Amino acid sequence: MNTPLIASEISEAVLAQLRKAAEEMLQRAYAPYSHFPVGAALLTGSGRIFQGCNIENAAYPSGLCAEAVAIGQMIATLGSRPIRAAYIACKGHSPAWPCGSCRQRLNEFASPTMWVYTATLAGSPQRMAFSDLLPNSFGAMNLQKGGCQ
Numbered sequence: 001m002n003t004p005l006i007a008s009e010i011s012e013a014v015l016a017q018l019r020k021a022a023e024e025m026l027q028r029a030y031a032p033y034s035h036f037p038v039g040a041a042l043l044t045g046s047g048r049i050f051q052g053c054n055i056e057n058a059a060y061p062s063g064l065c066a067e068a069v070a071i072g073q074m075i076a077t078l079g080s081r082p083i084r085a086a087y088i089a090c091k092g093h094s095p096a097w098p099c100g101s102c103r104q105r106l107n108e109f110a111s112p113t114m115w116v117y118t119a120t121l122a123g124s125p126q127r128m129a130f131s132d133l134l135p136n137s138f139g140a141m142n143l144q145k146g147g148c149q
């Protein structure tokens with residue numbers, strides 16, 4: 001039987017740090033085509049924070065999402081770590097939840113109790129458990145030896 005996991009709380013102080021890290025990225029975003037800067041910050045279990053911004057490209061599909069860049073920063077610095085929380089910042093009128101591809105990217109490194117926060121610059125953050133953002137996900141478990149038999 002699967003026991004539902006309760007996500008561990010993130011303190012107000014750490015959330016403020018995460019928000020600052022994500023919002024800082026809005027200044028660095030390279031989004032000349034969509035004019036939609038996105039900033040992402042990832043909190044690892046050990047308390048490290050990794051940042052990323054979207055990086056667009058004239059060949060549109062070659063652009064990178066902020067979450068992908070933040071994951072790249074984490075992997076290049078520390079290697080694979082369970083992500084405890086992700087914060088997505090945008091300047092729009094409504095908060096932006098991670099796109100479908102980024103949900104899958106985050107799934108690879110999400111701790112079982114990961115939180116996702118999102119907010120505009122002006123608004124207060126909304127939060128969801130990652131498992132509610134991507135239920136019944138496809139992941140490493142599916143590819144374990146014998147997984148297809």
Ligand SMILES: O=c1ccn([C@H]2C[C@H](O)[C@@H](CO)O2)c(=O)[nH]1
Nearest residue numbers: 034036038054065066098099102
């Ligand atoms: O989760 C998302 C969704 C979109 N974007 C970026 C991609 C593109 O540069 C811009 C508009 O889609 O927003 C992200 O960075 N993360």
